Amino acid sequence: MEFKISKDLIQQLEQLIQSKNDQQLEVLLNDLHHADIAEILDELDFDEATYIFKVLDSEKTAEILLELEDDLRENILQRLSAKEIAEELDELDTDDAADIIAELPQSKMEEVISELEDVEHAKDIVDLLRYDEDTAGGLMGKELVKVNENWNVLTCVKEMRQQAEHVTRVHSIYVVDDEDRLKGRLSLKDLLTTSTKTPISDVYIKKVDYVKVDTPDVEVARIMQKYDLEAIPVVDEMGRLVGRITIDDIVDVIKEEADKDYQLAAGISQDVEADDSILELTRARLPWLVLALLGGFVSVKVLGLFEPAMEGHKALFFFTPLIAAMGGNVGVQSSAIIVQGLANNAITGSIIQRLLKELSLSLLNGLILSAILFAGSYFLLGYEIHIGITVTIALLSVIIIASLNGTFIPIILNKYGIDPALATGPFITTSNDILGILIYFSIARLILGF
Amino acid sequence: MEFKISKDLIQQLEQLIQSKNDQQLEVLLNDLHHADIAEILDELDFDEATYIFKVLDSEKTAEILLELEDDLRENILQRLSAKEIAEELDELDTDDAADIIAELPQSKMEEVISELEDVEHAKDIVDLLRYDEDTAGGLMGKELVKVNENWNVLTCVKEMRQQAEHVTRVHSIYVVDDEDRLKGRLSLKDLLTTSTKTPISDVYIKKVDYVKVDTPDVEVARIMQKYDLEAIPVVDEMGRLVGRITIDDIVDVIKEEADKDYQLAAGISQDVEADDSILELTRARLPWLVLALLGGFVSVKVLGLFEPAMEGHKALFFFTPLIAAMGGNVGVQSSAIIVQGLANNAITGSIIQRLLKELSLSLLNGLILSAILFAGSYFLLGYEIHIGITVTIALLSVIIIASLNGTFIPIILNKYGIDPALATGPFITTSNDILGILIYFSIARLILGF
Incomplete structure (x- = not known):
């Protein structure tokens, strides 16, 4: 096969x-x-x-x-x-x-x-x-089978045969009134199992899911997925039946939407594939890299501010990439979970609840990781205990801040109608890098005093 | 609605x-x-x-x-x-x-x-x-409408009415022989438009797509997407019709697969949602963070090796996070494109072609970014030209290596039957961090001599 x-x-x-x-x-x-x-x-x-x-x-x-x-x-x-x-x-x-x-x-x-x-x-x-x-209008096709509510089943079957010639797959038979307004549907199964003498108005199902021509495609996808629909009728501003969307078109929307979130998280701003041209790939990738590079300049500047620490506390600089990377990783994790949750409409509860949860989660993770870092810096890497305490406290703080950032930046963007996936990837990594370094050396200055 | x-x-x-x-x-x-x-x-x-x-x-x-x-x-x-x-x-x-x-x-x-x-x-x-x-067996349902190739349309319609009672949605009517082996299909549309006197053997379509009970679910999804199928029959080892899979089950597989790649790229190893418990979220997130932390230890160690550079070339240490982050970002981009390509079966052409393409791509991106870095370090940050040249060459090398890593590690994993998405996220970021730092300071040592 x-x-x-x-x-x-x-x-x-x-x-x-x-x-x-x-x-x-x-x-x-x-x-x-x-x-x-x-x-x-x-x-x-x-x-x-x-x-x-x-x-x-x-x-x-x-x-x-x-x-x-x-x-x-x-x-x-x-x-x-x-x-x-x-x-x-x-x-x-x-x-x-x-x-x-x-x-x-x-x-x-x-x-x-x-x-x-x-x-x-x-x-x-x-x-x-x-x-x-x-939009739904952009996705829909005109091929559908519709019958008038005033017909009887016989007229209906005759009309349907004719209409079905133009329709590759018959999903549902839609019922409309004289003005072409959507009234309900008739299932093929009902047709198979009902006697041909029954009048249409007696058999059709009055409840029918539909979308409007201007419903966004991702919303159509959400509705069809939630209600397990294989086709959905589309109506215009007057409620008139103007088309239908089938599940195979929606599969593409779902796939593209999921792929797009992943691409944005990886710092790719257009829908590209491995086989696209080098120029297309560069257009999709370079802007994010430039952004990250500019963020990098800030991190260089910030580190430069702490140059005095080099006298006596060189080791601090050896831990910088570790602290920055951990902040980046935690931020990406948090934002990925929120972005997928927003995409699936699965973010419930109040902001305060979410804040408390993210705080406890990052505290739990942070404490475990900090303990490992403390042990590692002392036993494995052989640094003095002051350095160990400094990097440990810094890591814990950076993890908490990064995880709050990763959680709330997407939520806030989403609230203002901006695609939350934009906040993932290089953006969150870079800002957490800078923030992480700043927090790290500020804490170091407090503890070690330079 | x-x-x-x-x-x-x-x-x-x-x-x-x-x-x-x-x-x-x-x-x-x-x-x-x-x-x-x-x-x-x-x-x-x-x-x-x-x-x-x-x-x-x-x-x-x-x-x-x-x-x-x-x-x-x-x-x-x-x-x-x-x-x-x-x-x-x-x-x-x-x-x-x-x-x-x-x-x-x-x-x-x-x-x-x-x-x-x-x-x-x-x-x-x-x-x-x-x-x-x-597998297909795990996805399939038993509800289907099947008719014997030796029947005539009349028996067939009678039998079908009875079978259809148990089937929520009739997608296709499958035709089997006396041993229940799948022979072909009959479309509902044909049934609507064909006279009831025709014998089954005359009307059924001999070509029918099918999968075997042990076909992996992602493969079923690929086939149904590629051939735009709304349902596919499942046969056992003897070719007997044992079930059917409908597109709504496949939508879930497609969504889960795309989400999973994204989650792995973000360093989340289980399918979790924002509303899962703190313990579940920790189980999904902590292992990757521990891995990244251990990678961080290596980066501390590597930086420690270059301690002598601190005499006279302090600035080198200010640029470390920038170089490491850029390596991470480029690696994540490359791996995301390859992982999605592998998931969509869209990676064609030879390894050599891909190598050349990735080389040119990273060279192009790398040259532009290095030029910005050179200008930035000199004019914006005011570092001496030697430092500028060093970080510029280092960035170019790191970008090329990171992009090759990001491209070929997933391809190699995939070749050995390991999920290529595992190579994305914290794994690729951390290894590129370490490699980036090593390359950076090695180049610095060559140029500046410390």
Whole structure:
């Protein structure tokens, strides 16, 4: 059941392309799933990929187009005429077609739309283009099965058969009134198990979950996950049924959202992949590194202030990276837990409760770690007891401060509508570094007096 | 469309519980979705939650049970008799029932099983218990609609109606032979649009994606995502159809997998949430912190080796945290990109290509950052040019080494079947800290000679 691209297959394909053996190519590729062909095209060089793309018919290539890496899709679309692109789009669901069309430059977009054969399809696609891609409107497709509440089951089944022709997967049958306003739903199962004579108004379920066109995509994902929905209808400002979102589109949103939090925590500010170009990767990574570097300047400056400590307490400087790193690590842990909690809507209780909890947690962790540090500095590293006491108290303080920082900075950002994940990663590490060094040497000055 | 728990609602419920007004409670709660009630119970104290749980009927509580936080579910299950638990399980799909039963202590588990009313249901649940929870067998449910390839459509529809009674959502109709071996599938849409006289063997689709009972859950998730499947059949070693996995179970796997990578990167070794107990949080966080602390000891030791540099080159020690932090940041970035790439099966190309790319990338980033550092140390911080040259060369070297480390340690771990995400977070930060300090002072010794 597992498809693996073999080197043999790639070689075979390359030979067939060189000898322009289109017939053999078709035979070989027609057995494969479009997602697998997309994977193969990503492996081939660009000319070969385009060649294969032109050999296959548009029913297959349309689906392949959806699965390709962004760069390759963009390149292939550039080589296709408006008419050829329109042929691809005619094969696709409206939401997928709208996504692809939105990637085109404005002039080509209009040309492609004018070439679409199915006018209804074209209307639907144009409709979808006006929604923001991060909203329910941007996610939804127009393909759905709807019936009027005033129909009887017979009319309904007849109408549905016709509608179902255009719908790849029938999840739910939506019930609307004469104004197209969403009234409820009819499950396929009910349809299978109910006699055909029953009137619609008797069988349909009046309770139906829905979202509005402007509901943010992450909110749609949260609702569908919470209520275990495989599809959800989308209504406009008047409550009219305008589309539906299916779970497979939501899987992408969930994955992207989780990946994005991780990337931000790692100091990567755009959605990049290992296979993106060096320039794209640099754009995503460099800004955070520059920020960290500037923070580093501050730490250099702060350390410079404590230069007098070098007379007599050199060892203090050997412990600086340890204290700074521990502050960074604790801060990252705390912020990761809060950011994931906020993303999952799992942060409950009052601020005071959270403060007390984080305090106890960091105190517990801090005491254990400080004890290890004290023992280590004395027995393992052989430093005098004054140094040991200083670094131990400093570590405990830094851990408490860093963990409070890591917890409350994301919560505060979130309160003001800023993505809390921004506060993780290099930002929290760098600020905790600086704070840690400052606390450390201030405590040292108090204890050792320099 | 959005449900929000209000303080009013909670107060109202608490009053009704105190006055034991069960009837009003039922009226109030019956309008709510089980996922919303679960959210409410998580907010109430434990006695109140149990009280409500006992007031509602098992059809509703069974679903609520699934949505509760683990701790609360465990607590409530402890207070229920084996018979009461069995009543809940009778209402649930086999996969959900098996998940709950697996959480019970062995003796209670057997008692509960013996109390299950529906013997077929009980058999299915017991069957599911023997699969590892991280495999397709552990994810699958027994509820599915299957037809024999030798039937005609009429028998088929009759049989299906009966089977569909037990299945919440019909995704696909699977076709099997006389030995129950999976042969293909029949789409509901085909059924809607095909005349009832057609023989099954004429209409069913022979190509069907499936997984085996021992396929790992992340692999199932990958396949379902790649091929955009909403359900996938599961076969045993003989190719017999034994269950099906639906996309909603996979959504959890995908989310958990992405969250887990992020948590590991943040130095959290177990799946914990902000609302878990202090002890659970400590267990998840402390081991990584201890590891980082031990790494810190090494950095103290290494810095101690370069003590002679303090005579005349004090400034070197002011730059230590900056160099170490930059190494850590770059390493975390590189490893995050690789870990996500490995998780998404998006790492292609040879090791040599990747090496060259990472080298160019880190060289580009490193040169820009070093230039900033050089200018900053000279103009901003006012250090002499020798120090500037030293820290600049050190930073460039550290960035290159850290980025290679961050890239190749995960790849190597992955090759040996170890979770590459383990190499991110505190591990990569700490080792890059130590390495960074070592490289920095070695270069300083070469240039400044101490």
